[in-house]
Amino acid sequence: MHTSKTRQPARNRLSPALAALCLAALAFAGGGTLGGCAAPTEGAAAQSGAQSAQSPQAAAQALPSWRDGPARQALLKFVADTTRPGSPTFVAPADRVAVFDNDGTLWSEQPLYFQFFFLLDQVKAAAPQHPExxxxxxxxxxxxxxxxxLMRNEKQLLALIAAANSxxxxxxxxxxIRTWLAQAKHPKLQRPYTELVYQPQLELLSYLRANGFKTYIVSGGTIDFMRPWTEKIYGIPPEQVIGSSQAVKYTLRDGKPVLVREPKLEFIDDGPGKPVGIYRHIGRRPILAVGNSDGDLQMLEYTAGGEGPRLxxxxxHDDAEREFAYDRQSKVGKLDKALDAARAKGWTVVSMKQDxxxxxPASKP
Structure with missing residues (x-):
């Protein structure tokens, strides 16, 4: 596997507090026609009734955006081993749970988490009502x-974000959120954020569902921000999105029952919070987990630590030409301890550049 590292100057790194801000501030946040590549939904996969792996010919044609190397072979073998009736590694469809991080795993996350750009835009939009x-x-x-x-004024920034998103x-x-996603573009790549999803991962999600897996998002981003678009883009319905969350309050407005967002953090779904979120929302230990950073380490450990076949x-991220190259020194999506764990424990490492x-996906007209 390709393991070259791209070092970034320490002066450009977020402090621990602001690094968490890009994540904890997300927790204060939580159609239009979204761009991107709609994937088959869980319902469509269920209708296929896939109880066993696809035929060898179908498997050979699967994951067309993946090079035929160790990573692709590991994925195809795992699906075949766990879905072949009579196999000692067969896993019943109800237990075929696959979890995916979102930022940096299903779509890009540089130079800042996309939801953070949204939160900052909400502050700018609310500014006319706050001359102070x-x-x-x-x-x-x-x-x-x-x-x-901004890094030097973390507390004040967090307060602005809370006020503008509650x-x-x-x-x-x-x-x-839907309106913003329909209009906003990435500052460097100049494409809608929902077009900056990874084509190989869209194929993997579809392939897993075609073989009876149930796919979930387990992300540090908030469920509020992800649920409006994940079904259209990934084929993952709102009830299968697990993320950070903030308090909401039931009340009546003009005689109508509504839920109102409050500037109070309830749960951060990152690091050790991810296995907790999985337990609370799914109730089954996954057999497949995919992540990209140290924030996913505990989710990967929890998945790999179960009985039976695990992946x-x-x-x-080692492809500076087509995306971004970063790992151990990155201010966003740092991959350090998890990379060491992957090498020590034999986890599958996907090189974006090589694999x-x-x-x-191709750009929309």
Whole structure:
């Protein structure tokens, strides 16, 4: 596997507090027609009634955006071993649970988590209603796109994000997310964020579902931000999205029952929180887990630590030409301890540069 590392200057790294902000601030956050590649839904996969692996010919044609190397072979072998009736490694369909991180695993995450861009845009949109923010150093830094100044004013920035992303109903927030995704573009790649999903992973999700697996997202991003679009883009319905969450309150507005977002963190679905989220929402230990960073380490350990056949997979971002190259020194999506664990425990490491023939789907007209 390709294991070269791209070092980044320490001065560009987020402090531990702000690194968590890109994640914890997400937790304060939580149609239009979304761009991207719609994947077959769980319902469609269930209708296929896939009780066993696809035929050898179908397997040979599976995952066309994956090069035929150790990573692709490990995935195909695992699916074949766990779905072949009579095999000693056969896994009943009800136990074929596969979990995927989202940021950096199913779509890109550089130079900041995409939801963080959304949160910052919400602060800018709310600014006319808050003239007092003009004297806030974090707001000044945000309007000047001064990341270094933002890092120095973490507490004030977090307060701005909380104020701009709370107080509305969950339905209002859902519409805001859909509108933003339909209009916003990545600052460097100049494509809609929902087109920056990984084509090889879309194929893997579909292949797993065609073979009776149930696919879940387990992400540090919030369920509020992901649920409006994951079914259309990934084929993963809202009830199979696990993420960070904030408090919501039931109340009546104009005589109508609504849920209102409150600026209070309830749960961070990252690091050791991921196995907890899996236990609470799924109730079954996964047999396949895919991640890309140290925030996924405990999820991979939890998955690999169960009985029977298990597969833990790490996506290594080592393709600076087609996407981004980063790992141990990255300020976002740091991959250090998990990479060492993968080598020590024999987990599958996917080299984006070597294993993927294609990174993103073709652009929409």
């Amino acid at each position: 923010w003009k004297s806030n150093p974090a707001f000044k830094a945000l309007m000047a796109n001064d990341m270094q100044a 107080g509305m109903t969950v339905d209002e927030y859902d519409r805001t 833990a997979v790490l996506v290594h 993927w023939l294609q990174v993103y």
